[in-house]
Amino acid sequence: MTAGIRVAVIDDHPLFREGVTRSLSEIDGFQIVAEGSTKDDAIRVAETLQPDVLLMDISMPGGGLNAILPILTTVPSQKIVMLTVSESSDDVTAALNSGAKGYVLKGVGSRALAEIIRSVAAGESYVAPALSARLLSSRSSPAPKTPLALEALTARELQVLQLVASGLSNKHVARQLDLHEKTVKHHMTQIMAKLGVANRTEAAIALRDATDGRGNQ
Structure with missing residues (x-):
């Protein structure tokens, strides 16, 4: 034991x-x-x-x-x-x-x-989560949706965001990564706060924009 x-x-x-x-x-x-x-x-x-x-x-x-x-x-x-x-x-x-x-x-x-x-x-x-949301709403301007913003994410957070951006629900992300669904929700809260976005859709767009930006460099 x-x-x-x-x-x-x-x-x-x-x-x-x-x-x-x-x-x-x-x-x-x-x-x-x-x-x-x-x-x-x-x-x-x-x-x-x-x-x-x-x-x-x-x-x-x-x-x-x-x-x-x-x-x-x-x-x-x-x-x-x-x-x-x-x-x-x-x-x-x-x-x-x-x-x-x-x-x-x-x-x-x-x-x-x-x-x-x-x-x-x-x-x-x-x-x-309530405090993350409050921090997000108190910002005078959103964080830049650029590759630099993505660098604030941990490897696990980026992995979660990529799966969410592909259209998977929290439940399916949890199954794929062998995590609890609550843990995935916690990750999404952190991701949205770090990227300065209000929802999953905006987070996915931020990832797409950042990825496109890297591709154009």
């Missing part, structure tokens, strides 16, 4: 922290390796234990956002997911720009959180 995904939970609200650790412990495939309540705890846990995924609140002594860069400076491979009540676009942007791989709101269910952790542990990124 494998130990599963090693998770650390850093949050200064004991009841919430205990609830998260208990919920994940009851789901197969997870091992809670540490708990903490401050920025310094987060840095220490990352440096000494290097969990597969570090769940961390924003609002705690020292500030969760302030812990990201020190952690990644020492442990560049550390995967960090912010688990917070903050829906501030500034906080989302700061977390992602600092290197966090996920941004999750505390209202998430335990099963959904487990799925998010699995995807991040596997190398994907995640932002709560």
Whole structure:
């Protein structure tokens, strides 16, 4: 029996922290390796234990956002997911720009959180869909639909977009790539946010335009 995904939970609200650790412990495939309540705890846990995924609140002594860069400076491979009540676009942007791989709101269910952790542990990124949509709508102008915009996509996101552009539904993309359909939906949310588009059709057009642009170079 494998130990599963090693998770650390850093949050200064004991009841919430205990609830998260208990919920994940009851789901197969997870091992809670540490708990903490401050920025310094987060840095220490990352440096000494290097969990597969570090769940961390924003609002705690020292500030969760302030812990990201020190952690990644020492442990560049550390995967960090912010688990917070903050829906501030500034906080989302700061977390992602600092290197966090996920941004999750505390209202998430335990099963959904487990799925998010699995995807991040596997190398994907995640932002709560409502927040991705808000970031997209708050932009003053859309991102350029050029080959440069496509470079912001991960290899997996590009793979998903190519299949979507070929006309496949999320369900069929999931089957072809051996993913959960929810994971494909999460990828599409990230893709649309990165390309500055509002829907699947515009994302497919952006891919086509970028591909045509490369062909004409």
